[in-house]
């Protein structure tokens with residue numbers, strides 16, 4: 088190889104590796120084409136940590152004729168920079184709209200990076216979600232992520248969504264049609280599920296999580312989350328058969344058995360255990376070993392140890408409430 092060519096290829100290699108979004112032992116992250124004009128970057132299937140720098144969600148990009156539409160751009164200003172530069176590798180088109188699926192900061196704190204570059208960009212979220220994050224949900228999540236990752240520098244002041252949307256509203260952006268669905272409760276009380284009709288994709292947010300567990304917070308309902316996934320699975324309440332199902336965390340797929348079923352079955356087993364404990368006058372921790380035995384397939388999911396008992400307690404309190 089001639090010296091000049093060799094130097095040129097070294098330079099190219101070097102600049103590629105410089106630009107790659109690499110997270111320690113977790114590997115490289117980039118957007119993959121999943122469906123027609125839909126790209127998803129599947130984040131680490133882990134709880135927020137120093138190692139993943141607070142990146143663990145699934146940012147998505149829809150390419151329209153004149154621009155890019157981003158769903159859930161990421162969890163802080165620092166990973167936001169890396170995600171934005173990966174978006175720019177997909178296309179040099181401008182970002183013309185953003186959607187946020189719910190109030191948890193690991194999905195939307197990187198709105199800031201997009202707003203910084205595109206000051207007039209509309210950022211859509213459920214109107215009630217915007218109220219909640221402005222009230223205290225943003226600060227709560229800032230505290231959680233800061234404590235676990237130490238990587239929140241530059242994230243404040245927050246860039247809140249600025250366009251309130253409601254259940255069943257249709258948003259058209261540059262020929263791309265998005266239908267919103269909101270249910271009173273599920274993963275939180277601020278969720279929107281987004282149907283992208285052009286590609287027949289359903290973005291489910293954290294109502295669907297695969298290969299890892301997170302908390303069910305005070306605004307969530309395991310019972311309602313189960314009902315919602317059943318509606319999607321059974322194509323009820325306006326849901327159709329989709330070509331692609333995108334979870335809030337974990338791999339996307341067009342197959343119900345790989346996407347909806349695992350988390351749905353998990354929650355059903357937990358709820359059934361809680362119901363049995365309640366009916367037999369047991370505390371939730373007393374039924375835990377029996378439930379644990381039925382959940383062998385989930386023992387390898389991240390944070391199973393820390394979360395399952397809490398989920399069982401939460402399900403138990405919902406069963407108790409429903410009885411009164």
Ligand SMILES: [Zn+2]
Nearest residue numbers: 189191274293
């Ligand atoms: Zn969430």
